[in-house]
Amino acid sequence: xxxxxxxxxxxxxxxxxxxxxxxxxxxxxxxxxxxxxxxxxxxxxxxxxxxxxxxxxxxxxxxxxxxxxxxxxxxxxxxxxxxxxxxxxxxxxxxxxxxxxxxxxxxxxxxxxxxxxxxxxxxxxxxxxxxxxxxxxxxxxxxxxxxxxxxxxxxxxxxxxxxxxxxxxxxxxxxxxxxxxxxxxxxxxxxxxxxxxxxxxxxxxxxxxxxxxxxxxxxxxxxxxxxxxxxxxxxxxxxxxxxxxxxxxxxxxxxxxxxxxxxxxxxxxxxxxxxxxxxxxxxxxxxxxxxxxxxxxxxxxxxxxxxxxxxxxxxxxxxxxxxxxxxxxxxxxxxxxxxxxxxxxxxxxxxxxxxxxxxxxxxxxxxxxxxxxxxxxxxxxxxxxxxxxxxxxxxxxxxxxxxxxxxxxxxxxxxxxxxxxxxxxxxxxxxxxxxxxxxxxxxxxxxxxxxxxxxxxxxxxxxxxxxxxxxxxxxxxxxxxxxxxxxxxxxxxxxxxxxxxxxxxxxxxxxxxxxxxxxxxxxxxxxxxxxxxxxxxxxxxxxxxxxxxxxxxxxxxxxxxxxxxxxxxxxxxxxxxxxxxxxxxxxxxxxxxxxxxxxxxxxxxxxxxxxxxxxxxxxxxxxxxxxxxxxxxxxxxxxxxxxxxxxxxxxxxxxxxxxxxxxxxxxxxxxxxxxxxxxxxxxxxxxxxxxxxxxxxxxxxxxxxxxxxxxxxxxxxxxxxxxxxxxxxxxxxxxxxxxxxxxxxxxxxxxxxxxxxxxxxxxxxxxxxxxxxxxxxxxxxxxxxxxxxxxxxxxxxxxxxxxxxxxxxxxxxxxxxxx
Numbered sequence: 001x002x003x004x005x006x007x008x009x010x011x012x013x014x015x016x017x018x019x020x021x022x023x024x025x026x027x028x029x030x031x032x033x034x035x036x037x038x039x040x041x042x043x044x045x046x047x048x049x050x051x052x053x054x055x056x057x058x059x060x061x062x063x064x065x066x067x068x069x070x071x072x073x074x075x076x077x078x079x080x081x082x083x084x085x086x087x088x089x090x091x092x093x094x095x096x097x098x099x100x101x102x103x104x105x106x107x108x109x110x111x112x113x114x115x116x117x118x119x120x121x122x123x124x125x126x127x128x129x130x131x132x133x134x135x136x137x138x139x140x141x142x143x144x145x146x147x148x149x150x151x152x153x154x155x156x157x158x159x160x161x162x163x164x165x166x167x168x169x170x171x172x173x174x175x176x177x178x179x180x181x182x183x184x185x186x187x188x189x190x191x192x193x194x195x196x197x198x199x200x201x202x203x204x205x206x207x208x209x210x211x212x213x214x215x216x217x218x219x220x221x222x223x224x225x226x227x228x229x230x231x232x233x234x235x236x237x238x239x240x241x242x243x244x245x246x247x248x249x250x251x252x253x254x255x256x257x258x259x260x261x262x263x264x265x266x267x268x269x270x271x272x273x274x275x276x277x278x279x280x281x282x283x284x285x286x287x288x289x290x291x292x293x294x295x296x297x298x299x300x301x302x303x304x305x306x307x308x309x310x311x312x313x314x315x316x317x318x319x320x321x322x323x324x325x326x327x328x329x330x331x332x333x334x335x336x337x338x339x340x341x342x343x344x345x346x347x348x349x350x351x352x353x354x355x356x357x358x359x360x361x362x363x364x365x366x367x368x369x370x371x372x373x374x375x376x377x378x379x380x381x382x383x384x385x386x387x388x389x390x391x392x393x394x395x396x397x398x399x400x401x402x403x404x405x406x407x408x409x410x411x412x413x414x415x416x417x418x419x420x421x422x423x424x425x426x427x428x429x430x431x432x433x434x435x436x437x438x439x440x441x442x443x444x445x446x447x448x449x450x451x452x453x454x455x456x457x458x459x460x461x462x463x464x465x466x467x468x469x470x471x472x473x474x475x476x477x478x479x480x481x482x483x484x485x486x487x488x489x490x491x492x493x494x495x496x497x498x499x500x501x502x503x504x505x506x507x508x509x510x511x512x513x514x515x516x517x518x519x520x521x522x523x524x525x526x527x528x529x530x531x532x533x534x535x536x537x538x539x540x541x542x543x544x545x546x547x548x549x550x551x552x553x554x555x556x557x558x559x560x561x562x563x564x565x566x567x568x569x570x571x572x573x574x575x576x577x578x579x580x581x582x583x584x585x586x587x588x589x590x591x592x593x594x595x596x597x598x599x600x601x602x603x604x605x606x607x608x609x610x611x612x613x614x615x616x617x618x619x620x621x622x623x624x625x626x627x628x629x630x631x632x633x634x635x636x637x638x639x640x641x642x643x644x645x646x647x648x649x650x651x652x653x654x655x656x657x658x659x660x661x662x663x664x665x666x667x668x669x670x671x672x673x674x675x676x677x678x679x680x681x682x683x684x685x686x687x688x689x690x691x692x693x694x695x696x697x698x699x700x701x702x703x704x705x706x707x708x709x710x711x712x713x714x715x716x717x718x719x720x721x722x723x724x725x726x727x728x729x730x731x732x733x734x735x736x737x738x739x740x741x742x743x744x745x746x747x748x749x750x751x752x753x754x755x756x757x758x759x760x761x762x763x764x765x766x767x768x769x770x771x772x773x774x775x776x777x778x779x780x781x782x783x784x785x786x787x788x789x790x791x792x793x794x795x796x797x798x799x800x801x802x803x804x805x806x807x808x809x810x811x812x813x814x815x816x817x818x819x
Contacts, residue, residue: 016646018610022726026125034742035075035087035130039532043084047536048075049515049575051544051552052090052137054507055116057101060123061592062600062630063545063584066618070581070688071543072129073619076722077683079130080746086536087130088518090137091117094145095507096174096190099438103471109438110466113140123603128611128725130742135521139440139510144517146461147527148509149443151559153454154566156444160206161432163452167275168431170198175472176435177202180341180428182551197275197299200476203442203503205430207558211235213572214557222577224625227549234550236342236426241410243348244418245270247282248320248329254278257343257424260353262405264325265394266371267348268361270332271314273340274298282332284318291315291334298336312337312360323348324418325409326395335360341428351384358384369393375401430555432506437470437479439504447491447498456492462500478502511552512559515539515574527568534570542575546625549580579686583627584618600630612724613639619688619723641696642727645720648702649713649731656735658710668712670757671701673750674776679719680746688723695720710735715747763788764815765797773814781808788814 029035050071053064075087093113102109117138124131137144155161169178173193177200182189207214215235218228240259247254256270272279274295283291294315314335321332330348337356338347351361352370361368372389373381390401400408413419433442441462443455455462465486470479480502481487491498513527519536520529544552553575560574585591586598593599605614617638622628664672675698682691698716702708714735721728721741732741754776761784763771771791773784785806788794794816801818808814 014650016643016727018606018612018726021730022126022128022611025726025729026128028740029128029130029742030125030133032740033134034740035079035085035132036134037086037088037132038084039535041084043082045086045536046075046078046083046541047086047515047539048078048541049088049518049539049543051542051548052092052511052514053120054092054095054097055113055120056097057112057116057119058594058599059116059119060127060602061584062602062605062618063581063592065127065602065614066584066624067543067545067581068124068127068129069615069618070579070624070686071541072725073683073688073722074541074543074686075130076725076742077746079743080718080721080741082745086135086518087132088135088137089124089129089131089133090135090514090518091120091139092507092511092514093117093138093140094439094505094510096176096436096438099436099470100174102438108466109470110140126606126611127602128615130725135518137514137517137521139514142461142463145440145510147517148440148505148513149455149460149462150457150527151513151563152505152509153443153457154568155205155562156454158562158566160209160562162204162206163201164204165199165201166204166431167197167199168202169195170200171195172474174436175474177431177433180431198476200435201433202431203433203501205432205558207430207554208425208427210558210561211237211425211427213561214554217557217561217573221573221575223575224578224580227546227553227578227580230549231554234427234554236424238424238426240422240424241406241413241419242344242422243413244324245321245330245348246324247278247332248322250282252278254321254332254346255344256346256348257422258348260350260406261409261419262391262394262397262400262402263350263353263371264323264348264409265391265397266350266352266369267323267325267330268351268367268369269330269349270321271335271338271347271349271357271360272317272332273338273345274334274336275340276334276345279317279334282317282319287316287318291317294334298334312356312363314360314364316364324413324416331366333360333364342426343424353384353386355384355386430558432509433503434506435476435478436472436504437464437467439506440464440509441480442501442503442505444501445489445491445498446501447494447496449496450491450493450498453492453498459492464504478504480504508551508555512555513563515556516563516569537569538571538573539575540577542578544578544580546580546582553578580625582623582625584621585627585629587630587632589629605635609635609639610642610726612727613642616641616692616724620692622689624686624688641692641699642724644699644703645716646727646731648699649717649734652708652713653734653736656708656710656713664709664711665705668701668705668708670753671698672712672715673753674757676715676719676747676749677754678776680749683722692723695723717741718744718747759811761812761814763791763794764813765794766817767815770794770797777811781810784808784814788816 048071050067075085079085098109098113102112152161169183171178171188171193173191174188178188183195187194215237218231238259240257241261242255242257245254245256312335314333317332317334319332320329323330349357351357351368353372371391371393372385373392374389388402390399391397391405397405397408410419441464443460443462445453445455447453465483467483473479487500488497489500516528520532523529556574561572563569564572588598590596590598617635620638621634675694678694679691717728717731718741729741758774759777761773762769763773770793773787798816804817804819806816
């Protein structure tokens with residue numbers, strides 16, 4: 001019971017002791033199941049998700065903490081804003097890292113996974129992350145991967161999963177096949193070993209069928225521009241034409257794809273991918289040895305990125321093709337900068353108007369013929385000229401430009417059936433097989449009579465068998481192939497004995513649908529309860545690493561769209577809003593790694609300064625999306641901020657009155673509401689560093705006041721709570737409350753008060769008003785200029801102009817002088 005005019009005040013401790021406070025509140029949160037989301041609560045929902053961790057033996061690192069603290073701040077803030085928040089977590093635990101570590105340690109992957117999960121869970125709970133632990137999932141749990149296998153069977157029945165013997169990316173170190181997306185500059189993304197091409201039977205997923213849908217879906221997403229660009233570029237839709245060159249000696253057609261048909265008259269040679277099927281047929285006897293040697297070397301050095309800075313190499317086949325535009329003979333080369341996976345594996349090379357072709361032509365002394373000039377050419381044009389322009393040296397088309405020229409060239413060639421309009425994609429079908437043990441078994445049976453037969457759904461899951469030896473064979477067969485009692489099984493559709501599929505799924509499988517399972521993790525009739533999916537989906541806010549900006553997001557969107565087409569999920573896109581975290585790099589400016597000895601252990605940091613100070617530091621060290629180097633001194637500053645906050649509340653709590661009619665210091669009252677607005681806006685926009693800065697500025701003012709009321713102290717603690725939840729809970733109790741502040745209402749802004757204090761500043765360009773800004777008085781000149789540049793009409797009058805100077809009269813006028 002509160003006393004009149006004053007809260008019940010209980011002395012806790014005079015000195016801030018993070019260890020005591022943090023362990024107390026972590027236990028209480030778990031004991032009270034405080035952050036469990038309710039499926040029945042009538043409040044508006046918010047599904048806040050971070051990319052669930054891969055539980056490695058090293059435990060959490062400070063990069064994890066940065067991601068999970070951010071999503072936790074948002075989840076805590078939204079609960080206080082009155083939302084019913086679903087904030088779950090789990091474990092993405094299949095895959096090569098665990099298997100390789102288990103092999104080194106001589107233990108079973110399942111045992112190692114269980115140990116790692118236990119460690120991760122303890123660390124995450126220590127960091128104060130407000131997860132709903134009732135919804136925890138584990139991709140290696142048979143009751144989870146039962147539904148991963150079930151989804152695969154839906155893909156199979158829809159014609160989206162198929163087998164093919166194709167040249168795949170083979171890592172000789174990991175001894176398994178890799179998807180294109182798992183190869184970076186010709187090397188395995190996991191171990192850095194140069195990747196080879198190896199023909200092998202594979203399971204493929206027909207993601208290319210969804211290329212256009214995946215592109216179109218990007219339009220409605222609130223994602224960072226660079227992530228959207230990466231998705232666009234990886235799918236790589238190109239509208240162009242297929243031009244038919246003719247093989248000189250054989251008279252056969254050789255189709256090439258180009259987006260620049262207007263440069264056809266400048267094509268001076270043709271380049272084939274090392275994997276093009278016609279290479280062996282057309283190579284002349286004189287060039288046979290050179291070509292074979294080149295092909296052998298190219299096979300060892302898979303070049304998946306045609307934009308790579310690697311020096312281009314090639315070999316002349318001895319053969320020629322006829323350019324259909326002018327009937328000229330052009331030499332045919334084989335080069336590693338042309339991909340079999342794009343177009344027809346053949347390009348027409350136009351060195352005067354393509355950077356790669358120009359570099360190659362210069363190296364091998366091939367002809368360079370300019371056929372395009374700028375519309376307003378002034379003086380000499382430097383080659384390669386890659387922009388739009390006017391055609392020259394192109395009989396019948398000179399003077400045409402751009403799209404008109406391309407259409408005209410294609411129309412002319414269409415008359416002789418030497419061209420057709422074509423659309424190509426960089427995206428390839430997803431290589432879905434892995435020749436390893438630690439993964440989900442693919443649920444099909446091979447029968448000599450019936451072919452490939454899906455395992456009946458009633459027999460799912462097909463469990464991964466316990467084995468003594470699970471090392472990769474290196475032969476292209478999974479270790480599962482040696483377990484006869486598991487492999488040999490009756491065919492589901494005839495009396496014969498068939499063989500189980502022994503390849504396993506990639507690690508990406510379990511993470512391609514996990515957000516769906518969180519909504520009803522114990523539901524047994526299906527992968528998720530349809531009614532509960534309607535309530536929670538889609539994910540409102542998704543937080544994760546930028547390293548997954550292509551792979552995981554692309555695969556997740558693909559599976560979601562397939563399930564939506566099958567009327568199994570209510571939305572076609574899984575994640576409405578995505579925010580990518582910047583790397584936390586070592587104090588030496590290098591990416592953290594054990595080999596460099598610069599890895600920062602969050603447990604050690606928490607032992608030094610406390611969990612809340614660690615959280616504050618990780619959010620204050622720079623913009624969330626920026627890569628920032630660790631600085632131990634900065635963490636000490638965060639601890640000092642919390643010590644000062646503690647001292648402020650302890651000092652004023654015994655005398656702070658709680659009266660609605662109490663008149664607060666005018667300066668404090670105005671700054672309080674400005675701080676509420678700033679912290680609210682910054683939190684919602686993932687500008688966590690500016691939110692903390694606002695709290696620090698507010699604290700600086702409060703420390704100078706001889707007395708403070710509850711109308712100031714309580715909002716201050718509540719605003720701090722999402723960022724430093726343990727100390728905030730303790731201070732809330734210090735202020736006389738017996739319940740957790742987790743569901744207390746977020747402080748409300750007095751808009752009328754702020755309106756009276758708001759400054760309106762005209763923004764001029766060369767003395768003419770082009771817009772105006774409204775803001776709190778006293779904000780920095782840098783921030784005013786930044787906001788002014790974002791005004792559409794100001795942008796319009798600055799674009800293409802050289803800035804001479806900027807004139808700012810604080811809180812009165814801003815003028816950009818340009819010429």
